[in-house]
Amino acid sequence: MLANILYTRPTIEQALSALDKSRLKLPVLNPRALFDDFESQPVTLVELSQGPWSSPVADTVMLAKFAMCAKPKRVLEVGSYRGFTTKMLARHTAEDARIVAFDRDPRHGEAYRGTAWEAKIERRVGDMCEEAFVQDMPGSYDLIFLDADHSYDAVKRDTEILLPLIAKDGLFIWHDYANWGRFSRKNGVPEYLHECSRNIPIANVNGSWLAVYSPAWASTDGIELFNRACNSDADKAGTDPWTIEVVRG
Template sequence: MTEFTQQHGVREIRPKILFQQIEERNPDRNVMFNVSIPSSAIGGMTLLESSILVSLASLTSASIFFEFGTYMGATSVLLAANSAPHARITTVDLPPASIDTAKPDSDEVTLILQNDIENDNYLRRTFAEKGAFYIDRADAETQNKIKRIYHDSRSLDPQAQDLAGRFDFIFIDGGHDYDTVAIDTTNALKMAKPDAVIIWHDYRSKIHGDVTRFVDHFSQEIPLIHVQNTMLAFMLKGKFRNLLPN
């Protein structure tokens, strides 16, 4: 059986492809990483997804990170806890005061795990009510590596806001509708360094079909990779295009 299959312009790889690269670079030591127990709340990442993010950050020696979609702050903390002391993570989410926190009726509650719009509304309400509590309860060293921005990502201006060409690792996990993912991706391309990795979460999600539709469409122009058994897809820019075996 081959390691790679092709589907909708997205190359499929097994997680072990990345892990093998880590092992080959570190033949004489155990490679460890710090991770919180996965949250029981809706919208978190699995342990496998967390290990993939950390592996990609390690393989690319990333130190300047940007995250679209802060939510609970778990991913920001994950990246801060597994990066160099000089690393910095910038994360953006909506201003909490701009989010409608009105409780849904009982019919809408049943749709949270079925309907993409209701799911996103739930995630926004949770963020407005609880904030990025993973960051809030992290140690001072971790918190000092994280910069929070409260702004609608759809109106970001990378050039005007001094974000253009600065980041070597960008994680897209904000609004999941097609237009928002497209805008965030356009901005990510402007914000990325020539050598960088850009990652999308919720690819092949059973709820957020627009993410899959966008990534599949985008992959017709730019080579993308999906890690099997995860909802992560990513692109490698510049010198990192040769990061993985063909």
């Protein structure tokens, strides 16, 4: 009986979430409208991520394509866990790019430790606070990927610490903008990002659990690009499965 009760807990959470169709309110961004070469960028998938906290394959592939198109020189990943996403970022950035992988658990990074990609990665261990990034200058990262504690208070704290570190033309990407964990309060990413979107342009990346923001979108040209990317006709092709071009995540 106890086993049955424990088994039904996630099912109940999922069922309750499914009833709330209005939770995800951000505009949906088509990355092909941001980068002409988005589709043509080849992603090499050598291994599948392991562990329950690892990012889904579709999201890591999407993130790798963003990295290939944006060509960041400095990348920060917060919430590195076993390091499979870190390794994907290392594989799909330039040889001279440098990646900082941050996690509070000292065991993090097993996926890339001892491999050829480890030389590109600076591994840091610590708790999330402003003091943990005092060595990083404002605007010093071209790409920031936040995938740590997803509770509302934690993602708010982490975002406020990290936003000043993103370059003016950089990309800040959150993971788990998704309809799970509302009733257990384990995922407050949607609620926090909805609040943030009142002040800065944020969008859900088509076909993924990623949400993205760039300081460059604050300019007149930038917001026009953002609006075009969020209003792509390709993503409004109707209900015919042969014509819909929304990415299957």
